[in-house]
Amino acid sequence: MQRLGALLRRSQGDAVLAPQLLRTYATTQMTIRDALNSAMDEEMARDETVFVMGEEVAEYQGAYKITRGLLQKYGPKRVRDTPITEAGFTGIGVGAAFQGLRPIVEFMTFNFSMQAMDQIINSAAKHHYMSSGAITCPIVFRGANGAAAGVAAQHSQCFAAWYSSVPGLKVLAPYDAEDTRGLLKASIRDPDPVVFLENEILYGESFPVDQAVLDKDFVLPIGKAKVMRSGTDVTLIGFGKMVGYNLKAAELLEQEGISCEVVNLRSLKPLDREGIAQSIRKTHRVVSVEEGWPQCGIGSEIVSIAVEECFDDLDAPPERVTGAEVPMPYAANLEAAALPTTDHILAAVKRVMGK
Amino acid sequence: MLAAWRTVAQRRQCPRAPALLAAARHLASQTAAASTQSASVAAEVPSSSSGSEPSARLLSSSQQPEERMDFPGGSVPFTAAMSFLGGTFSPRAPLPCYRTIDSAGLAIADADIPHELDQETAVKMYKTMVTLQTVDVIFYEAQRQGRFSFYMTSSGEEATAIGSAAALTNDDVIFSQYREQGVIMYRGFSVQDMAHQCFGNIHEQGKGRQMPIHYGSKALNFHTISSTLATQLPHAVGAAYALKLQKRNACAVAYFGEGAASEGDFHAALNFAATLKAPVVFICRNNGWAISTPATDQYRGDGIAGRGPGYGMASLRVDGGDARAVYNATAAARKIAVEQQVPVLVEAMSYRSGHHSTSDDSSRYRAAEEMRQWRARDPVARFQRWLVDQGWWSDAQDTSARQEARRDVIKALETAQKAPKPPLSAMFEDVYARMPWHLEKQQAEVFAHVRTHPDACPADIPVK
Numbered sequence: 001m002q003r004l005g006a007l008l009r010r011s012q013g014d015a016v017l018a019p020q021l022l023r024t025y026a027t028t029q030m031t032i033r034d035a036l037n038s039a040m041d042e043e044m045a046r047d048e049t050v051f052v053m054g055e056e057v058a059e060y061q062g063a064y065k066i067t068r069g070l071l072q073k074y075g076p077k078r079v080r081d082t083p084i085t086e087a088g089f090t091g092i093g094v095g096a097a098f099q100g101l102r103p104i105v106e107f108m109t110f111n112f113s114m115q116a117m118d119q120i121i122n123s124a125a126k127h128h129y130m131s132s133g134a135i136t137c138p139i140v141f142r143g144a145n146g147a148a149a150g151v152a153a154q155h156s157q158c159f160a161a162w163y164s165s166v167p168g169l170k171v172l173a174p175y176d177a178e179d180t181r182g183l184l185k186a187s188i189r190d191p192d193p194v195v196f197l198e199n200e201i202l203y204g205e206s207f208p209v210d211q212a213v214l215d216k217d218f219v220l221p222i223g224k225a226k227v228m229r230s231g232t233d234v235t236l237i238g239f240g241k242m243v244g245y246n247l248k249a250a251e252l253l254e255q256e257g258i259s260c261e262v263v264n265l266r267s268l269k270p271l272d273r274e275g276i277a278q279s280i281r282k283t284h285r286v287v288s289v290e291e292g293w294p295q296c297g298i299g300s301e302i303v304s305i306a307v308e309e310c311f312d313d314l315d316a317p318p319e320r321v322t323g324a325e326v327p328m329p330y331a332a333n334l335e336a337a338a339l340p341t342t343d344h345i346l347a348a349v350k351r352v353m354g355k
Numbered sequence: 356m357l358a359a360w361r362t363v364a365q366r367r368q369c370p371r372a373p374a375l376l377a378a379a380r381h382l383a384s385q386t387a388a389a390s391t392q393s394a395s396v397a398a399e400v401p402s403s404s405s406g407s408e409p410s411a412r413l414l415s416s417s418q419q420p421e422e423r424m425d426f427p428g429g430s431v432p433f434t435a436a437m438s439f440l441g442g443t444f445s446p447r448a449p450l451p452c453y454r455t456i457d458s459a460g461l462a463i464a465d466a467d468i469p470h471e472l473d474q475e476t477a478v479k480m481y482k483t484m485v486t487l488q489t490v491d492v493i494f495y496e497a498q499r500q501g502r503f504s505f506y507m508t509s510s511g512e513e514a515t516a517i518g519s520a521a522a523l524t525n526d527d528v529i530f531s532q533y534r535e536q537g538v539i540m541y542r543g544f545s546v547q548d549m550a551h552q553c554f555g556n557i558h559e560q561g562k563g564r565q566m567p568i569h570y571g572s573k574a575l576n577f578h579t580i581s582s583t584l585a586t587q588l589p590h591a592v593g594a595a596y597a598l599k600l601q602k603r604n605a606c607a608v609a610y611f612g613e614g615a616a617s618e619g620d621f622h623a624a625l626n627f628a629a630t631l632k633a634p635v636v637f638i639c640r641n642n643g644w645a646i647s648t649p650a651t652d653q654y655r656g657d658g659i660a661g662r663g664p665g666y667g668m669a670s671l672r673v674d675g676g677d678a679r680a681v682y683n684a685t686a687a688a689r690k691i692a693v694e695q696q697v698p699v700l701v702e703a704m705s706y707r708s709g710h711h712s713t714s715d716d717s718s719r720y721r722a723a724e725e726m727r728q729w730r731a732r733d734p735v736a737r738f739q740r741w742l743v744d745q746g747w748w749s750d751a752q753d754t755s756a757r758q759e760a761r762r763d764v765i766k767a768l769e770t771a772q773k774a775p776k777p778p779l780s781a782m783f784e785d786v787y788a789r790m791p792w793h794l795e796k797q798q799a800e801v802f803a804h805v806r807t808h809p810d811a812c813p814a815d816i817p818v819k
Contacts, residue, residue, distance in 0.1 A: 095607075
């Protein structure tokens with residue numbers, strides 16, 4: 001099983017191998033919630049400087065129960081409930097990281113991180129550079145990002161584009177339980193500040209995980225995308241929940257004779273530009289799929305890569321599927337209309353295929 | 356009471372009248388049967404089958420009057436008197452200002468001096484003040500001459516910075532705002548170090564990343580200055596929390612101005628430090644001005660020290676122009692923070708004698724008379740007078756110290772100005788702990804471009 005883990009780690013460059021291995025050897029189902037919980041638990045057991053801080057993380061076991069059981073196991077010094085001040089507890093986490101601890105700061109949702117934005121960008125992200133390496137900030141900011149269900153404008157924004165534009169931050173967006181475990185453990189062990197974008201809707205969803213993923217030292221490399229499904233006609237690129245939509249669309253399109261390669265970005269900063277370009281050069285067509293707003297979104301960067309680095313290999317203009325350019329409405333029908341669906345992905349693929 | 360309820364029910368034709376009457380009767384019988392129990396008694400109000408009557412547990416009013424309200428945050432006494440506290444109608448008396456040396460520099464009799472200043476420390480403090488004053492004057496002029504882009508003096512606040520620095524140990528982690536160069540100088544940051552930083556040359560630790568006066572030194576436990584106001588306050592609390600978990604005999608110290616104390620981070624940091632029981636000393640330099648905003652426009656309460664008790668924090672106001680008082684206040688605050696593992700707030704009252712920065716001209720918004728009055732009680736002069744009275748300093752020593760400082764500062768500037776700038780390669784380093792491949796690629800592109808277009812890179816800037 002250790003060899004399997006090593007194979008998985010080394011095979012990131014040869015991405016065709018990994019998903020087949022997982023399907024063959026999958027033995028357990030694990031929810032995203034448990035993936036997050038087990039990753040934090042193992043890292044806290046491994047390194048006593050790791051601690052968790054946020055609103056409701058301790059006594060309440062987490063607003064979404066992600067930190068369930070951690071207070072009981074590690075005590076109130078390492079699992080801290082905070083007063084309601086994102087700017088405050090983010091700044092405190094940053095200061096603790098400056099002083100040698102490894103905080104995991106939970107935002108109840110990344111929407112609330114806007115109140116701590118200065119601490120994340122001007123303090124956590126920039127201090128290593130401004131101090132020419134004298135100050136390090138090994139902190140992880142994690143929480144729910146993007147649209148949930150029926151929580152409207154101030155609880156549904158996707159922050160992938162904003163955070164991934166900042167030098168000094170690493171930004172990760174897991175999809176399944178393997179991503180979640182491997183990337184969160186890698187984030188906690190990383191010396192740089194990491195923004196870890198989860199999705200509330202996926203918390204309860206189960207994914208197959210094999211023994212290698214359950215290993216307490218299972219980490220995934222930061223900065224590498226994963227090919228979830230190999231294909232030849234078009235590359236579907238997404239992160240987080242949209243990877244699931246892309247996989248579903250790929251299945252439907254296969255029945256129509258269109259072979260889609262589904263790329264799971266995993267890492268938004270550093271972005272696996274070479275991996276993305278490699279896939280686009282192979283299929284000659286690309287559709288980027290994201291929930292966030294269109295202007296200056298992740299899709300804009302994907303299209304730039306396609307045009308700047310793969311222009312001669314493109315058989316069709318790149319396409320983006322994004323959320324509607326409105327603050328998220330509340331009414332269920334309006335909310336559904338504001339977000340991408342598999343149908344939108346199918347339509348975009350058919351357009352690039354010229355069908 | 357029963358009669359009253361009956362009347363009310365009848366008058367109002369209340370549909371719940373029968374139930375209310377029943378409740379009142381029940382209460383009356385409880386009252387009649389009351390004993391001298393001091394505990395509150397819950398009386399069940401019988402609910403009728405219709406379900407519309409309330410079934411509430413009512414505390415009996417027949418027992419001893421309740422004295423206190425217990426609630427999730429604690430316990431407070433009740434009162435039947437209504438009396439607002441604070442504000443213009445019932446202002447609280449301001450916290451008095453602790454001092455041990457008067458405006459002329461004469462020691463005040465019977466002042467509390469829990470931490471005596473020994474000669475060596477006092478002389479080191481004063482010499483640092485002399486150097487600081489010299490640096491401030493000459494560096495300010497250098498900026499005016501265009502030798503570097505920006506400078507901030509700390510005239511009028513030398514005693515606050517140096518008096519407090521002298522009371523700390525080198526294990527205490529310092530987070531400052533931008534007007535505390537006296538602190539890092541006292542710890543050992545040399546005039547040459549300061550000059551290198553202002554010129555952003557190859558010798559400065561910051562590799563030319565930061566604008567002038569943003570000093571920092573890991574070796575001296577002084578965090579690199581960050582321009583965003585008050586963000587250092589929660590940082591200090593976090594660092595203090597780390598020290599607490601690491602069980603270190605040290606505290607974090609956060610310096611800030613009275614203007615920065617208006618930021619949300621101030622509230623979050625102080626409130627949170629108290630709940631976390633973090634060993635941090637907050638030192639506010641209340642110098643009366645935030646650029647052109649006087650303190651009267653910055654707040655209406657009792658300054659910054661007046662806010663401390665609101666957070667449950669021990670607070671002291673001190674004369675920031677009295678170096679010996681600042682020394683004692685800081686030493687005492689540090690002792691509380693480290694021994695009791697709680698935060699402490701010190702507000703040092705002083706005056707910003709200079710402009711906010713080289714981008715400011717304070718004569719546009721301040722009265723010359725006000726500035727003159729404060730210069731007349733200059734903190735350095737006051738401490739000098741006290742030193743001389745102790746027999747630890749003389750005018751001759753003063754003249755020679757100032758001459759030597761002037762020579763050192765001018766030489767430091769010249770040396771720094773001549774030193775080369777950081778190489779182009781330094782631009783991409785330190786964004787992350789290890790350079791990721793996408794920055795390596797960009798760096799390689801820049802080098803390639805410079806090789807083929809040498810004019811693109813100024814001659815005095817090395818590439819690697």
